[in-house]
Amino acid sequence: MDVRGRSRCSSNIQSEEDVMGLKRGPWTVEEDLSLMNYVASHGEGRWNSLARSAGLRRTGKSCRLRWLNYLRPDVRRGNITLEEQLLILDLHSRWGNRWSKIAQYLPGRTDNEIKNYWRTRVQKHAKQLKCDVNSKQFKDAMRYLWMPRLVERIQAAAAASASTTTTSPGGSIVATAAAAAYKTKNSSSSNNTTSSCNGNNDNGPNYRPINGNLEQLVLPDISTKNNEFTSARLMQSYYTPENSSTAASSDSLGTQVSPFSDVANPYGISVYETPNPGYVQANQAAYQESSLFSPPSECFNYGSEFFQAMDQNNQLWLDSGDFSDNLWNAENVLYLQQQLNSI
DNA sequence: AATCACGTCAACCGCTCGCGG
DNA sequence: ACCGCGAGCGGTTGACGTGAT
Structure with a gap:
Protein backbone atom coordinates (compact mmCIF):
# COMPACT_ATOMS: atom_id res chain seq x y z
CA MET A 1 0.00 0.00 0.00
CA ASP A 2 1.41 3.26 -1.03
CA VAL A 3 -0.88 5.84 0.39
CA ARG A 4 1.13 8.90 0.89
CA GLY A 5 0.29 11.41 3.52
CA ARG A 6 -0.87 14.37 1.53
CA SER A 7 -2.85 17.38 2.40
CA ARG A 8 -2.61 19.42 -0.71
CA CYS A 9 -5.88 21.19 -0.26
CA SER A 10 -5.94 24.81 0.68
CA SER A 11 -7.19 25.71 4.08
CA ASN A 12 -10.20 27.55 2.70
CA ILE A 13 -11.36 24.67 0.60
CA GLN A 14 -10.56 22.25 3.36
CA SER A 15 -12.75 24.10 5.78
CA GLU A 16 -15.58 24.25 3.28
CA GLU A 17 -15.28 20.55 2.65
CA ASP A 18 -15.28 19.91 6.36
CA VAL A 19 -18.49 21.86 6.66
CA MET A 20 -19.96 19.77 3.91
CA GLY A 21 -18.69 16.67 5.64
CA LEU A 22 -16.51 15.76 2.72
CA LYS A 23 -13.01 14.44 3.01
CA ARG A 24 -10.13 15.17 0.69
CA GLY A 25 -6.57 14.15 0.27
CA PRO A 26 -5.03 10.72 0.52
CA TRP A 27 -7.27 7.73 0.91
CA THR A 28 -7.04 5.60 4.01
CA VAL A 29 -7.01 1.83 4.03
CA GLU A 30 -10.46 1.84 5.58
CA GLU A 31 -11.82 4.02 2.81
CA ASP A 32 -10.25 1.82 0.18
CA LEU A 33 -11.79 -1.26 1.69
CA SER A 34 -15.19 0.38 1.92
CA LEU A 35 -15.05 1.40 -1.70
CA MET A 36 -13.83 -1.99 -2.86
CA ASN A 37 -16.43 -3.86 -0.89
CA TYR A 38 -19.20 -1.66 -2.16
CA VAL A 39 -18.13 -1.97 -5.77
CA ALA A 40 -17.77 -5.71 -5.33
CA SER A 41 -21.36 -6.07 -4.31
CA HIS A 42 -23.00 -3.28 -6.29
CA GLY A 43 -20.75 -2.64 -9.24
CA GLU A 44 -19.36 0.58 -10.63
CA GLY A 45 -21.19 3.66 -11.74
CA ARG A 46 -23.37 6.36 -10.23
CA TRP A 47 -20.41 7.47 -8.22
CA ASN A 48 -22.11 10.21 -6.27
CA SER A 49 -24.78 7.94 -4.91
CA LEU A 50 -22.19 5.22 -4.49
CA ALA A 51 -20.14 7.49 -2.28
CA ARG A 52 -23.14 8.21 -0.10
CA SER A 53 -24.37 4.65 0.04
CA ALA A 54 -20.94 3.32 0.87
CA GLY A 55 -20.66 5.77 3.71
CA LEU A 56 -17.68 7.47 2.17
CA ARG A 57 -17.22 11.13 2.90
CA ARG A 58 -15.86 11.63 -0.55
CA THR A 59 -17.13 13.11 -3.75
CA GLY A 60 -18.25 10.76 -6.46
CA LYS A 61 -15.43 12.05 -8.56
CA SER A 62 -12.91 11.16 -5.94
CA CYS A 63 -14.34 7.67 -5.58
CA ARG A 64 -14.30 7.10 -9.31
CA LEU A 65 -10.74 8.28 -9.60
CA ARG A 66 -9.57 6.18 -6.71
CA TRP A 67 -11.22 3.12 -8.14
CA LEU A 68 -10.03 3.57 -11.69
CA ASN A 69 -6.50 4.59 -10.92
CA TYR A 70 -5.70 2.45 -7.94
CA LEU A 71 -8.21 -0.06 -6.67
CA ARG A 72 -9.42 -1.65 -9.89
CA PRO A 73 -8.26 -5.29 -9.90
CA ASP A 74 -6.61 -5.06 -13.27
CA VAL A 75 -4.62 -1.96 -12.58
CA ARG A 76 -1.05 -2.71 -13.38
CA ARG A 77 1.67 -1.11 -11.36
CA GLY A 78 5.37 -0.85 -11.79
CA ASN A 79 7.68 0.57 -14.36
CA ILE A 80 6.57 1.27 -17.87
CA THR A 81 8.11 -1.45 -19.97
CA VAL A 263 0.22 -7.21 -8.78
CA ALA A 264 -2.70 -4.91 -9.24
CA ASN A 265 -4.86 -5.57 -6.28
CA PRO A 266 -3.29 -3.80 -3.36
CA TYR A 267 -5.39 -5.71 -0.85
CA GLY A 268 -5.42 -9.06 -2.54
CA ILE A 269 -9.19 -8.98 -2.76
CA SER A 270 -10.88 -10.30 -5.85
CA PHE A 300 10.94 15.99 -43.96
CA ASN A 301 13.72 17.68 -45.73
CA TYR A 302 16.44 17.09 -43.18
CA GLY A 303 15.95 13.38 -42.97
CA SER A 304 18.88 11.98 -44.88
CA GLU A 305 21.62 14.07 -43.37
CA PHE A 306 20.18 13.85 -39.93
CA PHE A 307 19.93 10.14 -39.86
CA GLN A 308 22.99 9.31 -41.89
CA ALA A 309 24.93 11.22 -39.31
CA MET A 310 23.29 9.11 -36.67
CA ASP A 311 24.19 5.92 -38.41
CA GLN A 312 27.79 7.00 -38.83
CA ASN A 313 28.19 7.57 -35.17
CA ASN A 314 28.56 4.01 -34.09
CA GLN A 315 29.18 4.69 -30.47
CA LEU A 316 26.31 7.05 -30.05
CA TRP A 317 23.57 4.49 -29.99
CA LEU A 318 25.34 1.68 -28.24
CA ASP A 319 23.12 0.97 -25.34
CA SER A 320 23.70 -0.54 -21.99
CA GLY A 321 21.48 -0.52 -19.00
CA ASP A 322 18.27 1.37 -19.22
CA PHE A 323 17.59 2.23 -22.76
CA SER A 324 15.93 5.55 -22.42
CA ASP A 325 18.41 6.87 -19.94
CA ASN A 326 21.25 5.81 -22.13
CA LEU A 327 19.75 7.19 -25.25
CA TRP A 328 19.22 10.53 -23.67
CA ASN A 329 22.47 10.88 -21.85
CA ALA A 330 24.27 14.17 -21.96
CA GLU A 331 26.46 13.28 -24.90
CA ASN A 332 23.59 12.12 -27.00
CA VAL A 333 21.49 15.11 -26.13
CA LEU A 334 24.30 17.40 -27.12
CA TYR A 335 24.68 15.60 -30.40
CA LEU A 336 20.97 15.70 -31.07
CA GLN A 337 20.91 19.38 -30.29
CA GLN A 338 23.65 19.97 -32.82
CA GLN A 339 21.77 18.04 -35.44
CA LEU A 340 18.53 19.80 -34.74
CA ASN A 341 20.15 23.20 -34.77
CA SER A 342 21.74 22.53 -38.11
CA ILE A 343 18.40 21.96 -39.73
C1' DA B 1 23.75 14.97 9.29
C1' DA B 2 21.50 18.65 7.01
C1' DT B 3 20.02 20.84 3.08
C1' DC B 4 18.77 21.29 -1.57
C1' DA B 5 17.07 20.04 -6.12
C1' DC B 6 14.64 17.30 -8.82
C1' DG B 7 11.55 13.38 -10.18
C1' DT B 8 7.41 10.83 -9.33
C1' DC B 9 2.64 10.20 -9.05
C1' DA B 10 -1.81 10.37 -6.44
C1' DA B 11 -5.29 13.48 -6.22
C1' DC B 12 -7.81 17.57 -7.38
C1' DC B 13 -9.79 21.07 -10.65
C1' DG B 14 -12.28 22.83 -14.40
C1' DC B 15 -14.31 21.81 -18.37
C1' DT B 16 -17.02 19.16 -21.82
C1' DC B 17 -20.18 15.72 -23.23
C1' DG B 18 -24.17 12.81 -23.13
C1' DC B 19 -28.44 11.60 -21.37
C1' DG B 20 -32.89 11.85 -19.24
C1' DG B 21 -36.68 14.68 -17.75
C1' DA C 1 -34.91 23.65 -26.75
C1' DC C 2 -33.52 23.85 -22.22
C1' DC C 3 -31.81 22.32 -17.80
C1' DG C 4 -29.61 19.46 -14.35
C1' DC C 5 -26.87 15.76 -13.33
C1' DG C 6 -23.45 12.16 -13.78
C1' DA C 7 -19.45 10.70 -16.00
C1' DG C 8 -15.22 11.28 -18.15
C1' DC C 9 -11.21 13.75 -19.75
C1' DG C 10 -6.93 16.54 -19.81
C1' DG C 11 -4.26 19.76 -17.14
C1' DT C 12 -2.27 20.94 -12.88
C1' DT C 13 -0.75 20.68 -8.17
C1' DG C 14 2.00 19.51 -4.34
C1' DA C 15 3.61 15.94 -0.90
C1' DC C 16 6.88 12.63 -0.73
C1' DG C 17 11.10 10.05 -2.09
C1' DT C 18 15.74 10.11 -3.37
C1' DG C 19 20.16 11.36 -4.88
C1' DA C 20 23.58 15.04 -4.86
C1' DT C 21 26.14 18.40 -2.40
Whole structure:
Protein backbone atom coordinates (compact mmCIF):
# COMPACT_ATOMS: atom_id res chain seq x y z
CA MET A 1 0.00 0.00 0.00
CA ASP A 2 1.41 3.26 -1.03
CA VAL A 3 -0.88 5.84 0.39
CA ARG A 4 1.13 8.90 0.89
CA GLY A 5 0.29 11.41 3.52
CA ARG A 6 -0.87 14.37 1.53
CA SER A 7 -2.85 17.38 2.40
CA ARG A 8 -2.61 19.42 -0.71
CA CYS A 9 -5.88 21.19 -0.26
CA SER A 10 -5.94 24.81 0.68
CA SER A 11 -7.19 25.71 4.08
CA ASN A 12 -10.20 27.55 2.70
CA ILE A 13 -11.36 24.67 0.60
CA GLN A 14 -10.56 22.25 3.36
CA SER A 15 -12.75 24.10 5.78
CA GLU A 16 -15.58 24.25 3.28
CA GLU A 17 -15.28 20.55 2.65
CA ASP A 18 -15.28 19.91 6.36
CA VAL A 19 -18.49 21.86 6.66
CA MET A 20 -19.96 19.77 3.91
CA GLY A 21 -18.69 16.67 5.64
CA LEU A 22 -16.51 15.76 2.72
CA LYS A 23 -13.01 14.44 3.01
CA ARG A 24 -10.13 15.17 0.69
CA GLY A 25 -6.57 14.15 0.27
CA PRO A 26 -5.03 10.72 0.52
CA TRP A 27 -7.27 7.73 0.91
CA THR A 28 -7.04 5.60 4.01
CA VAL A 29 -7.01 1.83 4.03
CA GLU A 30 -10.46 1.84 5.58
CA GLU A 31 -11.82 4.02 2.81
CA ASP A 32 -10.25 1.82 0.18
CA LEU A 33 -11.79 -1.26 1.69
CA SER A 34 -15.19 0.38 1.92
CA LEU A 35 -15.05 1.40 -1.70
CA MET A 36 -13.83 -1.99 -2.86
CA ASN A 37 -16.43 -3.86 -0.89
CA TYR A 38 -19.20 -1.66 -2.16
CA VAL A 39 -18.13 -1.97 -5.77
CA ALA A 40 -17.77 -5.71 -5.33
CA SER A 41 -21.36 -6.07 -4.31
CA HIS A 42 -23.00 -3.28 -6.29
CA GLY A 43 -20.75 -2.64 -9.24
CA GLU A 44 -19.36 0.58 -10.63
CA GLY A 45 -21.19 3.66 -11.74
CA ARG A 46 -23.37 6.36 -10.23
CA TRP A 47 -20.41 7.47 -8.22
CA ASN A 48 -22.11 10.21 -6.27
CA SER A 49 -24.78 7.94 -4.91
CA LEU A 50 -22.19 5.22 -4.49
CA ALA A 51 -20.14 7.49 -2.28
CA ARG A 52 -23.14 8.21 -0.10
CA SER A 53 -24.37 4.65 0.04
CA ALA A 54 -20.94 3.32 0.87
CA GLY A 55 -20.66 5.77 3.71
CA LEU A 56 -17.68 7.47 2.17
CA ARG A 57 -17.22 11.13 2.90
CA ARG A 58 -15.86 11.63 -0.55
CA THR A 59 -17.13 13.11 -3.75
CA GLY A 60 -18.25 10.76 -6.46
CA LYS A 61 -15.43 12.05 -8.56
CA SER A 62 -12.91 11.16 -5.94
CA CYS A 63 -14.34 7.67 -5.58
CA ARG A 64 -14.30 7.10 -9.31
CA LEU A 65 -10.74 8.28 -9.60
CA ARG A 66 -9.57 6.18 -6.71
CA TRP A 67 -11.22 3.12 -8.14
CA LEU A 68 -10.03 3.57 -11.69
CA ASN A 69 -6.50 4.59 -10.92
CA TYR A 70 -5.70 2.45 -7.94
CA LEU A 71 -8.21 -0.06 -6.67
CA ARG A 72 -9.42 -1.65 -9.89
CA PRO A 73 -8.26 -5.29 -9.90
CA ASP A 74 -6.61 -5.06 -13.27
CA VAL A 75 -4.62 -1.96 -12.58
CA ARG A 76 -1.05 -2.71 -13.38
CA ARG A 77 1.67 -1.11 -11.36
CA GLY A 78 5.37 -0.85 -11.79
CA ASN A 79 7.68 0.57 -14.36
CA ILE A 80 6.57 1.27 -17.87
CA THR A 81 8.11 -1.45 -19.97
CA LEU A 82 9.96 -0.93 -23.21
CA GLU A 83 7.01 -2.33 -25.09
CA GLU A 84 4.67 0.03 -23.36
CA GLN A 85 6.97 2.94 -24.05
CA LEU A 86 6.92 2.07 -27.70
CA LEU A 87 3.17 1.89 -27.76
CA ILE A 88 2.80 5.15 -25.92
CA LEU A 89 5.09 6.94 -28.30
CA ASP A 90 3.36 5.53 -31.31
CA LEU A 91 -0.15 6.15 -30.09
CA HIS A 92 0.68 9.63 -28.91
CA SER A 93 2.04 10.43 -32.34
CA ARG A 94 -1.37 9.50 -33.66
CA TRP A 95 -3.69 10.99 -31.14
CA GLY A 96 -1.75 13.50 -29.12
CA ASN A 97 -2.80 13.94 -25.51
CA ARG A 98 -5.72 11.54 -25.74
CA TRP A 99 -4.56 9.75 -22.64
CA SER A 100 -7.64 7.70 -22.01
CA LYS A 101 -7.69 6.52 -25.59
CA ILE A 102 -4.04 5.61 -25.43
CA ALA A 103 -4.62 3.84 -22.14
CA GLN A 104 -7.19 1.61 -23.79
CA TYR A 105 -4.38 -0.05 -25.66
CA LEU A 106 -2.22 -0.56 -22.61
CA PRO A 107 -4.12 -2.99 -20.45
CA GLY A 108 -3.82 -2.24 -16.80
CA ARG A 109 -2.35 1.17 -17.31
CA THR A 110 -4.39 4.21 -16.47
CA ASP A 111 -4.61 7.41 -18.40
CA ASN A 112 -3.18 9.15 -15.39
CA GLU A 113 -0.15 6.94 -15.34
CA ILE A 114 0.49 7.36 -19.04
CA LYS A 115 0.05 11.08 -18.73
CA ASN A 116 2.52 11.17 -15.90
CA TYR A 117 4.98 9.12 -17.87
CA TRP A 118 4.72 11.48 -20.79
CA ARG A 119 5.15 14.56 -18.71
CA THR A 120 7.97 13.31 -16.55
CA ARG A 121 9.97 11.36 -19.13
CA VAL A 122 9.20 12.39 -22.64
CA GLN A 123 8.78 16.07 -22.03
CA LYS A 124 11.97 16.05 -20.04
CA HIS A 125 13.84 14.79 -23.06
CA ALA A 126 12.31 17.42 -25.27
CA LYS A 127 13.45 20.00 -22.78
CA GLN A 128 16.94 18.56 -22.87
CA LEU A 129 16.93 18.89 -26.61
CA LYS A 130 15.72 22.44 -26.28
CA CYS A 131 12.80 21.84 -28.55
CA ASP A 132 9.11 21.72 -27.99
CA VAL A 133 7.64 18.31 -27.33
CA ASN A 134 5.07 19.01 -30.02
CA SER A 135 7.58 20.22 -32.55
CA LYS A 136 8.11 18.31 -35.72
CA GLN A 137 11.78 17.97 -34.91
CA PHE A 138 11.15 16.23 -31.67
CA LYS A 139 8.46 14.04 -33.12
CA ASP A 140 10.76 12.97 -35.90
CA ALA A 141 13.51 12.31 -33.43
CA MET A 142 11.13 10.08 -31.55
CA ARG A 143 9.83 8.35 -34.61
CA TYR A 144 13.08 7.69 -36.34
CA LEU A 145 15.53 7.52 -33.47
CA TRP A 146 13.95 6.74 -30.19
CA MET A 147 11.36 4.24 -31.33
CA PRO A 148 13.66 2.21 -33.56
CA ARG A 149 16.05 1.91 -30.68
CA LEU A 150 13.24 0.80 -28.47
CA VAL A 151 12.40 -1.88 -30.98
CA GLU A 152 15.96 -3.06 -31.00
CA ARG A 153 15.97 -3.24 -27.26
CA ILE A 154 12.75 -5.20 -27.28
CA GLN A 155 14.17 -7.58 -29.82
CA ALA A 156 17.30 -8.03 -27.81
CA ALA A 157 15.31 -8.67 -24.69
CA ALA A 158 13.11 -11.14 -26.51
CA ALA A 159 16.12 -12.96 -27.84
CA ALA A 160 17.66 -13.10 -24.42
CA SER A 161 14.38 -14.23 -22.98
CA ALA A 162 14.01 -16.97 -25.54
CA SER A 163 17.49 -18.24 -24.91
CA THR A 164 16.87 -18.52 -21.22
CA THR A 165 13.23 -19.58 -21.52
CA THR A 166 12.20 -16.82 -19.22
CA THR A 167 9.10 -14.81 -19.77
CA SER A 168 8.47 -11.16 -20.10
CA PRO A 169 7.73 -9.56 -16.76
CA GLY A 170 4.12 -9.04 -15.91
CA GLY A 171 2.78 -10.32 -19.17
CA SER A 172 3.19 -6.85 -20.49
CA ILE A 173 2.04 -5.61 -23.79
CA VAL A 174 3.79 -7.37 -26.52
CA ALA A 175 4.14 -4.16 -28.30
CA THR A 176 5.49 -5.22 -31.54
CA ALA A 177 2.14 -3.94 -32.59
CA ALA A 178 3.40 -0.43 -32.62
CA ALA A 179 6.31 -1.30 -34.81
CA ALA A 180 4.07 -3.28 -37.09
CA ALA A 181 1.85 -0.27 -37.38
CA TYR A 182 4.93 1.75 -38.05
CA LYS A 183 5.95 -0.48 -40.84
CA THR A 184 2.53 -0.47 -42.37
CA LYS A 185 2.13 3.24 -42.12
CA ASN A 186 5.51 4.20 -43.36
CA SER A 187 5.38 1.90 -46.29
CA SER A 188 1.88 2.72 -47.40
CA SER A 189 1.61 6.44 -47.03
CA SER A 190 4.52 8.59 -46.16
CA ASN A 191 2.34 11.62 -45.77
CA ASN A 192 0.77 10.13 -42.73
CA THR A 193 4.03 10.51 -40.97
CA THR A 194 3.71 14.21 -40.75
CA SER A 195 -0.01 14.57 -40.58
CA SER A 196 -0.78 12.11 -37.86
CA CYS A 197 -0.09 14.43 -35.01
CA ASN A 198 -2.71 17.02 -35.68
CA GLY A 199 -5.68 15.05 -34.56
CA ASN A 200 -7.05 14.56 -38.03
CA ASN A 201 -6.03 10.99 -38.17
CA ASP A 202 -8.35 9.59 -35.57
CA ASN A 203 -8.61 6.09 -36.86
CA GLY A 204 -7.70 3.30 -34.57
CA PRO A 205 -4.32 1.76 -34.97
CA ASN A 206 -4.12 -0.58 -37.86
CA TYR A 207 -1.74 -3.11 -36.46
CA ARG A 208 -1.07 -5.76 -39.01
CA PRO A 209 1.35 -8.65 -39.00
CA ILE A 210 4.08 -8.17 -41.47
CA ASN A 211 4.83 -11.82 -41.96
CA GLY A 212 1.21 -12.84 -42.20
CA ASN A 213 1.46 -15.57 -39.62
CA LEU A 214 -1.41 -14.19 -37.67
CA GLU A 215 -4.67 -14.08 -39.46
CA GLN A 216 -5.81 -10.70 -38.32
CA LEU A 217 -4.17 -8.01 -36.34
CA VAL A 218 -6.27 -5.02 -37.10
CA LEU A 219 -6.97 -3.58 -33.72
CA PRO A 220 -10.71 -3.16 -33.40
CA ASP A 221 -12.23 0.15 -32.62
CA ILE A 222 -12.77 0.10 -28.91
CA SER A 223 -13.93 3.65 -28.70
CA THR A 224 -17.48 2.82 -29.67
CA LYS A 225 -19.38 2.08 -26.55
CA ASN A 226 -22.50 0.62 -28.09
CA ASN A 227 -20.64 -2.30 -29.53
CA GLU A 228 -18.72 -3.05 -26.44
CA PHE A 229 -19.42 -6.73 -26.52
CA THR A 230 -18.39 -7.05 -30.12
CA SER A 231 -15.27 -5.10 -29.47
CA ALA A 232 -14.50 -7.16 -26.46
CA ARG A 233 -14.83 -10.33 -28.46
CA LEU A 234 -12.72 -8.97 -31.23
CA MET A 235 -10.07 -7.85 -28.87
CA GLN A 236 -10.25 -11.09 -27.04
CA SER A 237 -9.11 -12.78 -30.19
CA TYR A 238 -5.96 -10.72 -29.99
CA TYR A 239 -5.54 -11.15 -26.31
CA THR A 240 -2.46 -13.04 -25.42
CA PRO A 241 -2.25 -14.33 -21.90
CA GLU A 242 0.90 -14.00 -20.01
CA ASN A 243 3.63 -16.36 -21.05
CA SER A 244 1.86 -17.28 -24.22
CA SER A 245 3.07 -16.55 -27.67
CA THR A 246 -0.09 -17.32 -29.54
CA ALA A 247 -3.45 -15.65 -29.72
CA ALA A 248 -5.90 -16.95 -27.19
CA SER A 249 -9.31 -18.33 -27.77
CA SER A 250 -12.24 -16.08 -27.07
CA ASP A 251 -14.15 -18.79 -25.31
CA SER A 252 -13.27 -17.51 -21.93
CA LEU A 253 -14.69 -14.09 -22.46
CA GLY A 254 -16.20 -12.78 -19.32
CA THR A 255 -14.28 -15.07 -17.09
CA GLN A 256 -10.87 -13.97 -18.16
CA VAL A 257 -8.63 -13.52 -15.21
CA SER A 258 -6.48 -10.52 -15.51
CA PRO A 259 -2.87 -11.46 -15.95
CA PHE A 260 -2.03 -8.49 -13.82
CA SER A 261 -4.34 -9.14 -10.97
CA ASP A 262 -1.63 -10.47 -8.76
CA VAL A 263 0.22 -7.21 -8.78
CA ALA A 264 -2.70 -4.91 -9.24
CA ASN A 265 -4.86 -5.57 -6.28
CA PRO A 266 -3.29 -3.80 -3.36
CA TYR A 267 -5.39 -5.71 -0.85
CA GLY A 268 -5.42 -9.06 -2.54
CA ILE A 269 -9.19 -8.98 -2.76
CA SER A 270 -10.88 -10.30 -5.85
CA VAL A 271 -13.63 -7.85 -6.51
CA TYR A 272 -14.93 -9.05 -9.81
CA GLU A 273 -13.70 -9.93 -13.20
CA THR A 274 -14.38 -8.10 -16.38
CA PRO A 275 -13.63 -9.00 -19.94
CA ASN A 276 -10.00 -8.19 -20.18
CA PRO A 277 -9.25 -5.61 -22.84
CA GLY A 278 -7.27 -7.41 -25.42
CA TYR A 279 -4.08 -6.37 -26.85
CA VAL A 280 -2.15 -7.12 -29.89
CA GLN A 281 0.78 -9.32 -30.32
CA ALA A 282 2.40 -8.99 -33.66
CA ASN A 283 5.21 -11.24 -34.59
CA GLN A 284 8.63 -10.07 -33.66
CA ALA A 285 9.68 -10.73 -37.19
CA ALA A 286 7.71 -7.67 -38.12
CA TYR A 287 10.61 -5.60 -36.97
CA GLN A 288 13.30 -7.33 -38.76
CA GLU A 289 12.98 -5.89 -42.17
CA SER A 290 15.84 -3.59 -42.66
CA SER A 291 13.83 -0.69 -44.01
CA LEU A 292 11.44 -0.67 -41.14
CA PHE A 293 12.28 2.70 -39.78
CA SER A 294 13.89 4.33 -42.72
CA PRO A 295 12.57 7.83 -42.73
CA PRO A 296 10.66 8.63 -45.86
CA SER A 297 12.82 11.29 -47.40
CA GLU A 298 9.92 13.20 -48.79
CA CYS A 299 8.40 13.63 -45.39
CA PHE A 300 10.94 15.99 -43.96
CA ASN A 301 13.72 17.68 -45.73
CA TYR A 302 16.44 17.09 -43.18
CA GLY A 303 15.95 13.38 -42.97
CA SER A 304 18.88 11.98 -44.88
CA GLU A 305 21.62 14.07 -43.37
CA PHE A 306 20.18 13.85 -39.93
CA PHE A 307 19.93 10.14 -39.86
CA GLN A 308 22.99 9.31 -41.89
CA ALA A 309 24.93 11.22 -39.31
CA MET A 310 23.29 9.11 -36.67
CA ASP A 311 24.19 5.92 -38.41
CA GLN A 312 27.79 7.00 -38.83
CA ASN A 313 28.19 7.57 -35.17
CA ASN A 314 28.56 4.01 -34.09
CA GLN A 315 29.18 4.69 -30.47
CA LEU A 316 26.31 7.05 -30.05
CA TRP A 317 23.57 4.49 -29.99
CA LEU A 318 25.34 1.68 -28.24
CA ASP A 319 23.12 0.97 -25.34
CA SER A 320 23.70 -0.54 -21.99
CA GLY A 321 21.48 -0.52 -19.00
CA ASP A 322 18.27 1.37 -19.22
CA PHE A 323 17.59 2.23 -22.76
CA SER A 324 15.93 5.55 -22.42
CA ASP A 325 18.41 6.87 -19.94
CA ASN A 326 21.25 5.81 -22.13
CA LEU A 327 19.75 7.19 -25.25
CA TRP A 328 19.22 10.53 -23.67
CA ASN A 329 22.47 10.88 -21.85
CA ALA A 330 24.27 14.17 -21.96
CA GLU A 331 26.46 13.28 -24.90
CA ASN A 332 23.59 12.12 -27.00
CA VAL A 333 21.49 15.11 -26.13
CA LEU A 334 24.30 17.40 -27.12
CA TYR A 335 24.68 15.60 -30.40
CA LEU A 336 20.97 15.70 -31.07
CA GLN A 337 20.91 19.38 -30.29
CA GLN A 338 23.65 19.97 -32.82
CA GLN A 339 21.77 18.04 -35.44
CA LEU A 340 18.53 19.80 -34.74
CA ASN A 341 20.15 23.20 -34.77
CA SER A 342 21.74 22.53 -38.11
CA ILE A 343 18.40 21.96 -39.73
C1' DA B 1 23.75 14.97 9.29
C1' DA B 2 21.50 18.65 7.01
C1' DT B 3 20.02 20.84 3.08
C1' DC B 4 18.77 21.29 -1.57
C1' DA B 5 17.07 20.04 -6.12
C1' DC B 6 14.64 17.30 -8.82
C1' DG B 7 11.55 13.38 -10.18
C1' DT B 8 7.41 10.83 -9.33
C1' DC B 9 2.64 10.20 -9.05
C1' DA B 10 -1.81 10.37 -6.44
C1' DA B 11 -5.29 13.48 -6.22
C1' DC B 12 -7.81 17.57 -7.38
C1' DC B 13 -9.79 21.07 -10.65
C1' DG B 14 -12.28 22.83 -14.40
C1' DC B 15 -14.31 21.81 -18.37
C1' DT B 16 -17.02 19.16 -21.82
C1' DC B 17 -20.18 15.72 -23.23
C1' DG B 18 -24.17 12.81 -23.13
C1' DC B 19 -28.44 11.60 -21.37
C1' DG B 20 -32.89 11.85 -19.24
C1' DG B 21 -36.68 14.68 -17.75
C1' DA C 1 -34.91 23.65 -26.75
C1' DC C 2 -33.52 23.85 -22.22
C1' DC C 3 -31.81 22.32 -17.80
C1' DG C 4 -29.61 19.46 -14.35
C1' DC C 5 -26.87 15.76 -13.33
C1' DG C 6 -23.45 12.16 -13.78
C1' DA C 7 -19.45 10.70 -16.00
C1' DG C 8 -15.22 11.28 -18.15
C1' DC C 9 -11.21 13.75 -19.75
C1' DG C 10 -6.93 16.54 -19.81
C1' DG C 11 -4.26 19.76 -17.14
C1' DT C 12 -2.27 20.94 -12.88
C1' DT C 13 -0.75 20.68 -8.17
C1' DG C 14 2.00 19.51 -4.34
C1' DA C 15 3.61 15.94 -0.90
C1' DC C 16 6.88 12.63 -0.73
C1' DG C 17 11.10 10.05 -2.09
C1' DT C 18 15.74 10.11 -3.37
C1' DG C 19 20.16 11.36 -4.88
C1' DA C 20 23.58 15.04 -4.86
C1' DT C 21 26.14 18.40 -2.40
